[in-house]
Amino acid sequence: MSRPAPVTATATVGPALRAEGIAKAFVSGKVRTQVLDGLTLSIEAGELTLISGPSGCGKSTLLAILSGLQKVDAGRVIALGSELGGLDSRALERFRLLHTGFVFQGFNLFPALTGLEQVELPLHYLGLSGRQARERATQSLDEVGMTPRMHLRPSELSGGEKQRVAIARALAKQPELLFADEPTSALDAANGQTIIDILHRIARTHGTTVLCVSHDPRLIRHADRVLSMEDGRILSDRRPAPPAATPEGTAP
Amino acid sequence: MVALARKTLVYEWRRFLPAILAVGFAGLLQLLQAALVLGIFSSASVYITGSSADLWIGYPGTQSVSLGRPIDPDVEMRLRMDPAVARVEPFYWVDADWRGAHDTGGESVYVTGIDARADGLMFSQALPPALRERLAEPDAVIVDRADVDKLGVTVGDTAVINGHRVRVVGESSGLRALGGVNVVTSLDTARQLDNDPTDLGRPTYLLARLHDPAQADAVAARLRGDKGFGPYDVWTARTFARRSVLYWMLDTGAGAGVVFLAGIVFLVGAVITSQTLMAAVAGSVREYATLNALGVGVGNLRWVVLEQAFWVGAIGLLGATVLGFLLLVAARSQDVPVVLNIPITLLCVVLAMALAAVSGLVAMRSLRRADPASLLR
Numbered sequence: 001m002s003r004p005a006p007v008t009a010t011a012t013v014g015p016a017l018r019a020e021g022i023a024k025a026f027v028s029g030k031v032r033t034q035v036l037d038g039l040t041l042s043i044e045a046g047e048l049t050l051i052s053g054p055s056g057c058g059k060s061t062l063l064a065i066l067s068g069l070q071k072v073d074a075g076r077v078i079a080l081g082s083e084l085g086g087l088d089s090r091a092l093e094r095f096r097l098l099h100t101g102f103v104f105q106g107f108n109l110f111p112a113l114t115g116l117e118q119v120e121l122p123l124h125y126l127g128l129s130g131r132q133a134r135e136r137a138t139q140s141l142d143e144v145g146m147t148p149r150m151h152l153r154p155s156e157l158s159g160g161e162k163q164r165v166a167i168a169r170a171l172a173k174q175p176e177l178l179f180a181d182e183p184t185s186a187l188d189a190a191n192g193q194t195i196i197d198i199l200h201r202i203a204r205t206h207g208t209t210v211l212c213v214s215h216d217p218r219l220i221r222h223a224d225r226v227l228s229m230e231d232g233r234i235l236s237d238r239r240p241a242p243p244a245a246t247p248e249g250t251a252p
Numbered sequence: 253m254v255a256l257a258r259k260t261l262v263y264e265w266r267r268f269l270p271a272i273l274a275v276g277f278a279g280l281l282q283l284l285q286a287a288l289v290l291g292i293f294s295s296a297s298v299y300i301t302g303s304s305a306d307l308w309i310g311y312p313g314t315q316s317v318s319l320g321r322p323i324d325p326d327v328e329m330r331l332r333m334d335p336a337v338a339r340v341e342p343f344y345w346v347d348a349d350w351r352g353a354h355d356t357g358g359e360s361v362y363v364t365g366i367d368a369r370a371d372g373l374m375f376s377q378a379l380p381p382a383l384r385e386r387l388a389e390p391d392a393v394i395v396d397r398a399d400v401d402k403l404g405v406t407v408g409d410t411a412v413i414n415g416h417r418v419r420v421v422g423e424s425s426g427l428r429a430l431g432g433v434n435v436v437t438s439l440d441t442a443r444q445l446d447n448d449p450t451d452l453g454r455p456t457y458l459l460a461r462l463h464d465p466a467q468a469d470a471v472a473a474r475l476r477g478d479k480g481f482g483p484y485d486v487w488t489a490r491t492f493a494r495r496s497v498l499y500w501m502l503d504t505g506a507g508a509g510v511v512f513l514a515g516i517v518f519l520v521g522a523v524i525t526s527q528t529l530m531a532a533v534a535g536s537v538r539e540y541a542t543l544n545a546l547g548v549g550v551g552n553l554r555w556v557v558l559e560q561a562f563w564v565g566a567i568g569l570l571g572a573t574v575l576g577f578l579l580l581v582a583a584r585s586q587d588v589p590v591v592l593n594i595p596i597t598l599l600c601v602v603l604a605m606a607l608a609a610v611s612g613l614v615a616m617r618s619l620r621r622a623d624p625a626s627l628l629r
Contacts, residue, residue: 060628069545069625090549097547104627108542112263113254121254122546130253153263173546181628213628 015042016177016209017066022075024061035061036232038075045176048203048210050219053229059213060181062229066211067100067179068092080176097126101170101208103199105182107154107162115141115150115157115165119172126173140172141165144198160191167198171206178202180212184219196222257559260536261567267535268564271528271611275568276575278521279604282514283576286596289501289510291589296430296500297493299343299364302378305459306468307337307475308492312485316499317492318362318431320345322454324482331460336471338463341367342455343374344442350435351412352404359403361433363393363413365442373459375436378427386421387438393418394436396427398587403433414447428589430500514603521607522614525564529615533557537622545624554616561612565605572604 024036035058043049043066051059064070066077068084077084080099087095109118119137128136141150144164154162163183170178180199184192200222203210212219220226220240228236261268294301299317300308309331311321331340344365349358366374368387375384379394386392393413395403405411405420412418413435427434437445443453462471468488475486487495501507533540540553583590 064625064628067545069628093544093547093549095547096545097549100545100547102542102545102624102627104542104545106538106627108538108627110256110260110536110539112260113256117254117259121256122543122548124253125548125552170546 014045016045016080017041017043017211018078019062019066020076020078022065022072022077024058024065024070024073034232036065036072039232039234040075041227041234043209043211044225045209046203046207047224048200048212048222049225049227050223051211051213051227051229052215052217052220053235054215057229058232059229063179063181063211063213067102067177068096097122097173099176101173101175101178103163103167103170103178103180103183105186107159107166107186109154109162109165109169111154114153115146115168118154118165119150119169122169123172136172136174137168140168143171143201144168145194158191159187160194163187163191163195164198167195167202171202174206176209178208178210180210180214182214182216183212184214184216189218192216192218257556258563260532261560261563264532264535267532268528268560271525271532271564272568272571274521274524274528275565275604275608275611276571277568278517278607279569279572279600280576280579281517282603283572283592283597283600284579284590285510285513285517286600287576287580287583287590287592288588289506290497290591290593290596291583293430293497293500293506294591295428295589297496298378298427298429299375300489300493300496302376302427303374303459303489304376304461305341305373305489306462306465307460307472308487308489309458309460309475309484310456310487310492312483314485316496317457318345318429318496319499320456322451322456323458323484325454327481327484328458330478330481331458331475334471334475336462336464336467336474337460339373339461341373341459342439343367343457343459344439344446345456346414346442346446346448346451348414348435348445350403350433353409353411354404359433361403361413361435362429363435363437363442363445365437365439365445368438373461375424375427379424379436383422383424387436387441389421391416391418391441391444392421392437393441394422394424395420396429396434397423397425398428399433413445416445418445425587428587518603518607521604522610525561525608525611526614529557529561529564529611530618532560533615533618534621537618538627540619540622541624541627544622545627550619550622553619553622557616557619558609558612561608561615562605564611565608568608569601569604 019039019041021038021040022036023038025032025034053059065072116137119140120133123133123136141147144167146164149161184195196219199210202208225239227234296316309327311323314320328340331337346363348361348363350361351358366372368384370381407420407423410417410419462468472486472488580590
């Protein structure tokens with residue numbers, strides 16, 4: 001994975017993700033909750049974008065919609081040039097298989113599989129041969145620093161290590177879009193810091209568009225762009241000063 | 253390919269154990285039930301399967317060996333005229349009344365009069381030559397090991413059949429009769445014991461051996477047409493054996509009973525297995541949802557569940573086979589009639605795997621809860 005960071009190159013192509021006037025409401029019994037209402041947003045390629053806000057502000061729903069896991073009530077989502085609303089569930093699965101990676105708050109690793117197997121598993125569905133899958137999985141695990149422990153099962157790993165395996169699993173697919181939902185909130189400070197560094201590095205070195213939802217303030221310093229949400233609207237959109245980028249940006 | 257289904261099964265074997273046991277015991281029950289029923293009812297055809305005749309000639313329409321009526325002895329001439337026939341011998345069946353040496357009351361017995369020569373066709377496989385030889389002396393009879401208590405005799409004792417004194421000269425094994433007791437004698441002794449005046453020493457069956465057993469069907473068809481010797485019919489040994497077993501199975505309603513019980517076993521097994529598999533799927537639902545988020549199709553995930561069901565079935569069957577084999581050996585050693593043939597065994601295997609497959613299909617429904625959007629809170 002020694003691809004040179006094509007940050008500027010991809011950035012000129014335009015936004016990797018674009019939401020136009022999206023609305024989403026949930027109905028529970030007779031109560032209808034409007035979570036998102038006419039939200040418009042562009043996410044640039046090759047950046048680590050952080051969406052932060054209090055719980056219930058609609059940030060997870062926004063992530064689900066931008067990643068194609070949930071349909072919108074109104075508006076449209078364009079990801080990598082495809083309009084997600086126009087794809088049926090099978091085509092959406094295909095889109096996710098080819099282009100997206102996910103990291104969840106719960107690590108969601110299969111208890112029976114070793115770290116290496118967890119990472120290899122989705123690769124087979126991409127049509128890679130056993131050898132190719134093994135190579136890519138090893139590479140990804142190396143990138144998150146899990147090589148020495150890649151033959152251990154989740155029960156033998158710490159929380160931070162599990163999350164690193166989960167990141168390697170998402171990363172090995174070489175996705176253009178990487179979605180992370182509260183990736184650090186189940187972790188202590190040190191492990192959280194490691195995860196943030198890894199996510200940031202992925203955006204830098206692979207040119208991956210990383211969209212991260214979190215209320216963890218530690219992440220803000222590392223993000224290229226921070227969107228603050230409240231009540232289904234974006235309150236602020238800012239780019240923090242980039243001290244984090246230079247010292248930690250890994251040379252290709 | 254990472255064998256997710258298999259690795260999960262091995263790692264979380266405790267979770268899958270109830271399903272494996274359910275499939276295993278369902279398979280075992282089906283198998284033993286079939287073996288018992290086959291065993292019990294195959295004794296209806298032991299006269300045929302324990303002999304080496306290729307053709308059986310008897311009264312037209314006879315549905316089971318035990319229901320034979322006498323035929324004209326001249327039919328033997330007709331058989332001998334056919335160049336395909338190598339050998340013909342008569343077989344007598346006499347329903348008789350037995351009184352043992354000790355006070356066991358009356359017992360109804362089937363006297364089977366056989367050609368007792370060492371190379372005789374009748375019971376050639378059921379009775380060793382040394383034992384057959386002993387039938388040569390007048391009024392000698394052989395009873396089955398399984399029946400000695402019922403008859404109240406041991407070897408050397410005398411008893412009375414239809415008013416004639418007979419002497420028990422040996423014990424056979426595996427000649428247990430259905431609905432009665434077999435007593436084997438020579439042809440001469442059987443004629444003497446038969447006090448039905450209408451029988452007039454006429455044989456109940458004629459047994460024929462062919463030069464080429466492969467021709468049995470053709471020869472049977474050829475011999476069947478001749479009406480010149482009074483009523484008779486010709487069956488191949490295999491047809492007649494089948495006919496006898498089926499008669500008993502259908503006549504007693506055992507066939508329907510077996511199917512009914514097999515259905516219940518299947519249902520109970522499928523309920524337990526599918527519930528267990530569903531719980532196993534539910535236990536990994538977040539991981540499945542994550543795979544789906546990463547783009548692994550629902551179809552592929554279903555396949556994992558089905559594969560798990562397949563392994564559960566295969567392991568269960570393996571256990572059932574080992575246990576079933578031991579139980580069958582134990583049953584044989586205790587003279588419990590058990591018989592298994594390959595088609596029936598295969599049928600049981602297919603049923604058990606179908607049970608696993610149905611359970612897998614039912615368990616797939618749990619995957620509906622593997623909605624990746626639910627992972628985002």
